[in-house]
Amino acid sequence: MASDFATHREAILEEYEEYYRDCPYDVTPVKEILDQWYEEAKDRTPYERKALVYRAAAQLCEIRIFRQSPFFFEVKTGRIRNSSQNGFPPGPGLEGWYMDKQMHYAEEFQEWIRPYRERDLIWGDIFSDLAHHSVGYDNLLAKGLKGFVQKAREQMEKQPSPAALGFYRSVIEGCEALRQIAGRFSALAQELLAGEQDQELRDNLSMIREAAKRVPWEPAESFYEALCVILFFKEMMTGLEGVAVAVLGHLDRLLEPYYIRDCERGELDYEKAKNLMAHFLIHTDARWDLTGDEFASTNNSLIIGGCDQEGNVIYNDITRMILEVYDEYELVNPKIQARISSRHPEEYFSRTAAMIAGGKNVFSFLNDDVIIASNVRMGKDLKDARLYSAGGCQEPVLDNTELNCRAFLYLSLPQLVNSFFDDSLNLFFEREDTGYEKPEHLETFEEFYENYIAKLKSIYKRLVEVLNHYGAFMREFDPCPLLSATLTGCLEKGIDMTEGGAIYNPTSMPLVGIGTAINSLLAIKEVVYDKHMLSLKELGALLQSNFEADPRMREYLLNRCPKYGMDTPEVNAFAGRIFHDLATATSGPVNNRGGRYEASLFVFYLFDWMKEQVGATSDGRLAGTALSRGMNPTDISGISNTANILHTLKKIDMTDYPGAGVLYLEMPLMKSEPGTSYLARTMKAFLEAGGSALDLNLLDPQVLKKARENPDAYKNIVVRVCGFSAYFTSLDTHIQDEIIGRTFVNG
Known part of the structure; x- marks a missing residue:
């Protein structure tokens, strides 16, 4: 027993x-040997050169x-402490060694995107998502590395x-390398046992010694072994593959068969399993420094709830113990992605609601009905589609079958509106062959x-061309044969995940x-076209002055014009239309x-x-201030009625967005029982409204202001920043101010 x-x-x-x-520990001598091996393998495939890392x-x-x-999971590969945050830029250890040698691809792309990023029109560093990946845990647990090796050898015989x-060959070398590493853990545990007197610590070492002899080479056979496989392999992939493997898996689905089997055998009970789960989960908060960075968060996430492949609802003892561990030990990470549906039991809603009401802002909620349907609409x-996780924050990825690149390049919709008033923002259309022709009137x-949508389509078309061009170099830039082996399709095709080996291979540009x-x-519709208060030219001049030319007009734009979320038939109809048109323009x-x-x-x-290069906007927003979050109404609109916001959401078809909208x-803050009930009802209303992803943040703005001034007295306040949770006092002042300035909704 642990x-x-x-x-x-x-x-x-x-x-x-x-x-x-x-951290990071110096691995310069190892990298020097790797450099020699790389030179000797210069005529080999990119996969085989990458396998030198293994x-x-x-x-x-x-x-x-x-x-x-x-x-057992820690290999001194030179990782920084707060790794798994991003796969790019390449880290200082083994995870970045291979990519460092191919950086000319990234540098060429960055030179292309630089002028558009400088204008806050497009944001991105790299031409593929290197930070939000998952392991094919079902395949790994069921087959073990031995099964991947057998499959690879069978396929090789087909010439x-x-x-x-x-x-x-690279898959085989990688699997054998991890087998060797696990064997070294077993041997080291045996060695440490000789000098350990504490019986509980001896038990830990004995468990490691025996488990590391078997897994991950053999298929997992117990609850404990399954946890060992998940943590070991995830950490190895983050440290060796050059991508941030963010997902710890759909744990209550993956682990339940092992838990039931062990309990039936009399080898495990709820409390013993919960104890193991606490040891498993603490690693994330323990590894990452959550106090010294403006984004003191990890990319790690786990998934609970949802359903299995046959559609059966998942809410079980594993779900309960995960929630209890977070509640009792006040964990901040990994992020909890809670899949919900109208079929889930009341206990699920009330349990998570009670935690949030108590100030544990560690959840994202994902609507199964919408996310599954949106993936089916894309031909999956x-x-x-029923087996999906969330890769870091709230962006869905199908378990075992999908490589989904969806959080690496972003387009600004407000800046595109402003391009009608500021010719310098049309640089993209002047430099790129987009096919867009500027109308005279x-x-x-x-x-x-219609011209706004046409501009979006033309810029998107060109971005697709650029990303497809550079994406074709991913097999040279950073192939991932060992991670690919876990994804269904790659071994069958003999193709790495970076080339399309997985069954599904979508991309999104949010x-x-x-x-x-x-x-x-x-x-614009109201003041220019309906009421003729300003011409387009006059409105443009007003925006260029940041409203200084006519502050009263800013007040009108800010307070008198219709606003998204105010729940009128006209606004709701327009919101539904633009959501649909934007999805149509960016899909396919x-x-x-x-x-x-x-x-x-x-x-x-x-x-x-x-925000910095986005000038004043027609809704009354001042230059350089934050844009709206997720799919929210703007904070400056002051819209704060939950019922109105959710009623507006009903008019929007979020199955148009497989990449989710948060x-x-x-x-x-409301810690009483009525508060818990209200939160549970809000989650259900969100489901009924057809929302995609939901983050709830229960805070007291006045307490946050005190925490900003006296951080030592408020060290344990956890806030939901934007898809991750963090200690409020660890955040930079400008992020604290942004959170304090958010619109707090009511019923």
Whole structure:
């Protein structure tokens, strides 16, 4: 039995801190040997050159066992402490070694995008998503690495192409390397046992010694082994593949069969399993420094709830123990992505609502009915679509079958509106062959609106061409044969996931600031076309002056014009129309991996990052201030009625957006039972309204102001920033101010 987590929690954290505070560890000698190997393998396939990293980790890198933990996962590969945040730019350790040698691809792309990023029209560093990936955990747990090796060898006998042979050889080398690393953990645990007197710590070491002999090489056979496989493989992929593997998996679905089997055998009970779960989950908060960075968060997420492949609702003992561990030990990470539906039991809603009401702002809620349907609409099999996770924040990815690139390049909708008033923003259309022709006159709002959509289509068309061009180089830039082996399709085809080996291969370019854009268009319709208060030219001059030319007109635009979320028939109809038209404009083209581009409104913190060069907007927003968040109404509109917002949502078909659209609801802190019931009802109303993803944040703005002034007295306040949770006092002042300034809704 593993050591008692509750008793040893502080000692566990101290042991982790003693090791992780000195990250990144210097692995220069290892990288120098890798450089020699790379030169010797210059005539081999990219996969085989990448597989040198696996060999180096197995043969040259130290391993570390934490005596306080019953799990094995730490290899000294030179990772920074707060890794798994992004796969790019390349890290200093082995995870970045291969990509560093191919950086000319990234530099060329960055030079192309630079002028558009400088104008806050398009944001992006790299031409593919390197930060939000998942492992095919079902395949890994069921087959073990041994099963992948057997499959690779079978496929090699069919005499595939030289490239496929290189891919299979790399998979085999990677699996054998991880087998060797696990064997070293087993041997080290045996060695440490000789000098360990504490019986509970001896139990931890004994568990590691026995488990590491079997997994992940063999299929997992117990609840504990399944946890070992998930943590070990995820950490190995983050440290070796050069991409941030963000997802710990759909845990209550994955683990339930092992839990039931162990309990039936008398080898496990609820409390023992919960103890193991606490040890498993604490690693994320322990590894990452959650106090010293403006974005003191990890990318790690886990998924609960939802359904299985046959559509059966999941809410079980694993779900309960995960929630209890977070509640009792006040964990901040991994992020909890809670899949919900109208078929889930009342206990699920009330349990999560009670935690949020108590100030534990650690959840995102994902609507199964909408997200599954949106994926089916894109041609994916229903059974596959039912198995989805969220890759970091709220962006969905299908388990085992999908490589989904959807959080790496963003478009500003408000800046596109402003391009009608500021010719410098038309730089993109002047430099790129988009096919868009600027009209001489826009006599009606319908003409203005149609040209807005035409501009979006033309810019999107060109972005698709650019991303497809550079995406074709991903097999050279950073192939991932070992991670690919876990995804259904890659071994069967002999193709890496970066080339389209998975069954599904979509891409999304999320749209930022939809609320600001809608309000700007509504204002243009009213003051220019309906009431003829200003011409387009006069409105443009007013915006260029940041409203200084006529402050009273700004007040009119801000307070008198229709606003998204105010729940009138006209506004709701327009919102439904533009959501649909934007999705149509950004869905359908084929990417370089054979998948399709999918519509997305996942914007992370880009609503703040893409603000500096966005001048005043027609809705009354001042230059340089934040755009609207997710699919929210703007904060400056002051719309604060939850019922109105959700009624507006009913008029929008969110199945148009497989990449999800997040509704953020900030609410006053309410710890009483009525508050818990209200939150549960809000979640159900969100489902009924057809929302996609929901983040609830219960805060007291006055307390936040006190925390900003006296952080030592308020160290434990956890806030939902934008798809991740963080200690409020760890955030930079400008982020704290942004959170305090959000609109707090009411019933």
